[in-house]
Amino acid sequence: MSKTTSSSPPPSSAFMLICLLHSAIALSSGALMMFRMKEIYTFTHGVETATKLLGSTPHDQLLIRTSDSFSGLLLFAIGFLLFMVSFVExxxxxxxxxxxxxxxxxxxxxxxxxxxxxxxxxxxxxxxxxxxxxxxxxxxxxxxxxxxxxxxx
Structure with missing residues (x-):
């Protein structure tokens, strides 16, 4: 068996590094969005704005928490995808x-x-x-x- 050589250049380690960095950002942001959104709103916007962003009625609060959880899950999935893609050569x-x-x-x-x-x-x-x-x-x-x-x- 002979090994065929391709004419394409060798894969870049910079791609893996950038993908892993973006993956870590997406995974951590997604996890925080799913589980700690109230604390994130308070930390980034302050108590008064966080109260507005979290909704005024129980129904609004449930919808906002559900939306934040799905957004965080999507971001977590993107981070996982970036992690997998980082190994493509x-x-x-x-x-x-x-x-x-x-x-x-x-x-x-x-x-x-x-x-x-x-x-x-x-x-x-x-x-x-x-x-x-x-x-x-x-x-x-x-x-x-x-x-x-x-x-x-």
Whole structure:
């Protein structure tokens, strides 16, 4: 049996590092959203705003807690997916995935800027989250530039 060599460059360890970093962020944020949302609201927004965000009636509170739990579960699943993807060694896939993640983070930043900042109680937090989305997108762009330099250097 002969081993065939491919013409594609070797996989980048930067991809694994970025995926694992984003995975840790998503897993921890998702777990906190599912189980400790009241404390997170209080810590990030203050007691008064947290009370508003948690709802005024028992029905509203139940809907908000359910929504936060499902959002946290989705974020946890994304973190787990990122963990699994971090072990993919195909450079073409890594490039495609990084471009898609960059697009999603930029799209989220634009969405937060245009819509979420209009909610009075979330206006300050949306600025912080928009900056976070842009920084996460930039990490993927750095990977794309790094892999391009690795490929053509």
């Amino acid at each position: 195909d450079m073409d896939f890594q490039s495609f995935f990084a471009k898609g993640c960059s697009f999603l983070h930029v799209f989220m930043a634009v969405w937060r800027f245009w819509f979420e900042r209009r909610v009075e109680d979330l206006a300050w937090d949306s600025i912080r989250q928009t900056v976070g989305d842009i920084l996460l997108a930039i990490s993927w762009v750095f990977f794309l530039v790094y892999s391009w330099v690795e490929k053509y250097d």
